[in-house]
Amino acid sequence: MNDIRLQVVPSIELQDEHGRALVEFHQADETHSSLVSQTSELDASSVSQFNHLLGLVPCSAASVSGNSSQLMTCTFEYSKLVQAKDGSGAIGAVYKEGSEKFGAQARFHEAKDLKSVVTTGLVLNIASQVLAQKHLADINERLKSIEQQVKSIQEHLERSRFAKIEVFQEHLQRLGALISQGEPVLADSLQVLAQRAQEVRAEVNHIRRDLEDAHTKVRAFDSSSWFGSDNLREALQGKIWRINHLQREYLLGMQCLVMANLILFIKHGGNKEFLIAGDTYLAELSSEDGLMNQWNATKRRVSWHLSKMKPVFELAKSTQANAVLVEAKLSKVQQQLDEDVKQVRELQQRLVLAQNPRLLLVLEGGRVKRGQFLQ
Known part of the structure; x- marks a missing residue:
């Protein structure tokens, strides 16, 4: 996907198989800085765990706000698809190598497996580590x-x-x-x-x-x-x-x-x-x-x-x-x-x-660089 064109999603909620929220991500504003505890920096291991978790959250899920019926997997890499002339995205075709003739049609499949990528166990493991540190x-x-x-x-x-x-x-x-x-x-x-x-x-x-x-x-x-x-x-x-x-x-x-x-x-x-x-x-x-x-x-x-x-x-x-x-x-x-x-x-x-620990995560280039516990 062309992530430059993705809209900013203010919040993401990861749920278990029963629809219960396991973790929520919200876009922070200046009011959160006043809640940061001065002695509660997230350790490197926890930062790594959050990067692993965020890496498993499909960016396509963010673009459609969790509307799973629009989530698809493609048989070709995005860069190989023919780009629309108006720059609005790609069409489902691939050129023959070295020419401008269509060589194949891309196939799309409903991304049913995306729901199970982020597991309850993974979130609970991160929660356990964060709780232990706090x-x-x-x-x-x-x-x-x-x-x-x-x-x-x-x-x-x-x-x-x-x-x-x-x-x-x-x-x-x-x-x-x-x-x-x-x-x-x-x-x-x-x-x-x-x-x-x-x-x-x-x-x-x-x-x-x-x-x-x-x-x-x-x-x-x-x-x-x-x-x-x-x-x-x-x-x-x-x-x-x-x-x-x-x-x-x-x-x-x-x-x-x-x-x-x-x-x-x-x-x-x-x-x-x-x-x-x-x-x-x-x-x-x-x-x-x-x-x-x-x-x-x-x-x-x-x-x-x-x-x-x-x-x-x-x-x-x-x-x-x-x-x-x-x-x-x-x-x-x-x-x-x-x-x-x-x-x-x-x-x-x-x-x-300890039931609901809150953290302020600082992301750069889509990766967590540091984090602090909120009071």
């Missing part, structure tokens, strides 16, 4: 954070729990290293990850039940005393600290699960099963009997206990000093809880944003 830095950063959390609370974890969470975290680290090096991740490794995620999920459910028991003990606490509040303060702080450790175990497990979901989402080409699972985890945090509501109820109960903590044979200022120490413990636990919950929510948000 979230690579975040994956490595989060994995380091999880590793630090494991180290900070491992002495308080039950041995069986710690072993499972530690093994799971190590497996996440190995997969993160493979992704960072651009190495393929075996299907068996992903299967192991999914299996271990189920094991950790069971542990998280167990921790949740332990948390409920710990909260019950705070509610049942007896804040009455005759001769001083030191023992009450120590007992109440111990119960609060127990809740803190269980909350951190619970949220560490949640972070590992959401991280596993992000990796599985990327490596399985954006399967929404993992997005749904992550949404379930977040809903569990905020449910009526979830971690956040239980903790808020316990804080109110502790405040009530402190208001009733009035030993007969103790100065009021001593009782108040012990109450301040308990409140300080509550504040510290609240701070750690906020940080851990924020990590889980941010990880899930990464998963949500």
Whole structure:
């Protein structure tokens, strides 16, 4: 085809066999430049993948905006066809070599095979690579954070729990290293990850039940005393600290699960099963009997206990000093809880944003020269 005469097509959509959009290309304008992330340059491998994809999109499909009934294949190269005198294109004939006499008639066939040239697998493979690059830095950063959390609370974890969470975290680290090096991740490794995620999920459910028991003990606490509040303060702080450790175990497990979901989402080409699972985890945090509501109820109960903590044979200022120490413990636990919950929510948000990555591609001469992720 004479590509000089092709009209500019503002958008192209590649669909799977069910008519669902796999990838869309749109002509960019100046408004897109403001959305470019400064630290999100597309790597050379991804640029090459996009050139491969665009090379398989027939230019004829662009000229007729996907009207497949007009797509044809010709038995001769375009340059050998007789050109129309008005310059509007070529006619279906070929000159005899060295003369101006017609030697053959070109045959045209409906280009039925063009639909299957760009395969779903190819697009998903590119999507997987692009997703991996976009979230690579975040994956490595989060994995380091999880590793630090494991180290900070491992002495308080039950041995069986710690072993499972530690093994799971190590497996996440190995997969993160493979992704960072651009190495393929075996299907068996992903299967192991999914299996271990189920094991950790069971542990998280167990921790949740332990948390409920710990909260019950705070509610049942007896804040009455005759001769001083030191023992009450120590007992109440111990119960609060127990809740803190269980909350951190619970949220560490949640972070590992959401991280596993992000990796599985990327490596399985954006399967929404993992997005749904992550949404379930977040809903569990905020449910009526979830971690956040239980903790808020316990804080109110502790405040009530402190208001009733009035030993007969103790100065009021001593009782108040012990109450301040308990409140300080509550504040510290609240701070750690906020940080851990924020990590889980941010990880899930990464998963949500990973559904539809947007890129700005710069093409020169029909080939992608560079690309950047859009915020």
